[in-house]
Amino acid sequence: MIALALDVGSWILLVAGSFICVTGGVGMLRFPDFFTRIHAAGVTDTLGAGLIFTGLMLQAGLSLVLAKLVMILLFMLFTSPTASHAVAKAALHSGLEPQLDDVDDRSGVDS
Amino acid sequence: MFLTATAAILVVMLMALIRAFLGPTLYDRILAVNMFGTNTVLLIAVVGFLMGRPEFLDIAMVYALVNFISVIAILRYFEYSPPDETVEHK
């Protein structure tokens, strides 16, 4: 009974995760400029990877495999924003301008 | 069920590859490579389960590692190289 519930749960998580990953891929192709594409990659990196790994964890049961899955997921959640930030910063430094909706609106929103 | 995930991940890898080919800027390519790497980690983990050999997780770990380090390395060489080399791709 519990095994069945775990199976169903991991099934749902894996399918949802796959869908989110594909969504991220679509965004990667559809979005207009580099800075918006980072967001698409972020969707795959965080929610997609998270769901798939959680699905696998349910399959693994209480074992060292579970521990390894947790470690890899933590590692990815730790490094992926770092890498994204580094790439974005580098792009900004090299003079790549983000494509904005309308002209400079910096002061308008932060209050 | 693992097959669904595998297929989806392969599709995403293909998409990232297309973005890496198209560019247009250097940073798009780097981002695409990073995303490709993330998906490779996922793929290896899922395939490991598909084939019932969770030892593959060690490889997934190495990939996650290598992915991070190589992105940093690529950036190090291009963000901080002398200006005469970086202007060209603007």
Add this chain to the structure above:
Amino acid sequence: MTAVAVVLMRDLFAVVMLTGIYSLLSASFFVVFDAVDVAFTEAAVGAGISTLLMLSTLTLTGRYAKESTQKPWLALAIVTVTGALLIYGTLDMPTIGSASAPIHQHVAPRYLNDSMQEIAVPNVVTSVLASYRGYDTLGESFVIFTAGIGVLALLMVLQRRRASDVDAHGPMHQHLILRIVAKILIPLILLFALYVQFHGDYGPGGGFQAGVIFAAAIILYSMLFGLSAARQTISQPLIFALSAVGVLLYGGVGVACMLLGGNYLDYDALAEDPVAGQHLGILLVELGVGITVASVMIIIFFTFNGRSLSERGRRR
């Protein structure tokens, strides 16, 4: 497909990245074919270190390929013919996994069936590499060692100026997020490398991969905190010594076997019990390989980078 694109691109930098993708892809294939150890090596060596080293080369040579004046038709023709022949050859090959394939009838059954009794190491690849094929692996370590020496010989002669004059701080030292994240990660990466080193007996892994991961951690450190800091941490003479120690350890194990009355690299002689002897032998040999690989990789990286830095300093 990726390979074709690699050849077509003129921007060398894009080529480097695509080669990275290419090795990621091939590693996935190895995983699918259940060749865990090969995939592991491809992951660490192909995708990781070779990308790093190619990048360092690019900083030396510049980013764009020279327009070649003569059209490489001849080369293209030769490559095409070779490729066609290879594909023709594969037609004769037995289908993957078929039991009648020659590889399954030659030495493989012996390796697969007897290695548990003779060596008692669950990972067959490790026992094949380090024990049955001990000589080959010894040869490979020597090749790596020689490669390291070769690179040094080529680049050291040209190197006039110490790089440490040029970069006082790591160029990325100012990068707040990277600095802190790397500080947290580096100890874990180092320990993971050693874990891979000592668990080659049980899972995928072993000296080559461990050495590469270890070197990658050091390279990450030197990228973030500067070459001179890294050089202070790990002094040049120490790495030189270590790279030699690795090979010597391997060779020394062989000699020890002979002294104890066995053949060269016959680990049975190392302990009373042949199985324990095999274990000890493999462990030491893998350690030797790991040390050599790690130190040679670090040497190559340091030399390349030191050189590009001093080039840059001269230009200024």
Add this chain to the structure above:
Amino acid sequence: MRHTISLSLLLAIFWLLNSGHYTWLILSLGLLSIAIVVWVTHVMDVVDHESLPWHLTARIPGYNLWLLKEVMVASLDVAIRIWTGAISPIVVDVKASQKTDMGKVIYANSITLTPGTVSINIQDDIITVHALTRVGARNLAEGEMDRRVSRLAG
């Protein structure tokens, strides 16, 4: 000294979780490996309160749960926008009220981890953020995440 001990402890846990082989040989090799790593990192001078934020341990789980919720909500929002294509990218500066570098890093990384907002630069205590939508930017500017991180890491 305190850092050395806590680092060894952390590494020991990492080793035991990874290894799965608890024979005396492998365990003693593990001890040796930990000693090597501690020595190397000591020489590298990367071991301090920044690499081992033990003082945060108690408060991290609560923050992570909150962040998890935020990430899920934001991801779904971005996922919907990917399919519909309704985006209005904007760049804003937000103030990071954390005093320590560690706090700023946690804040900036949390921003990036949440899809829809990416921190693209840190200058002193101003984080420049690229947001996919105006709403996302406004949520961030309201500063709930900032306050929570400040409470977490000063």
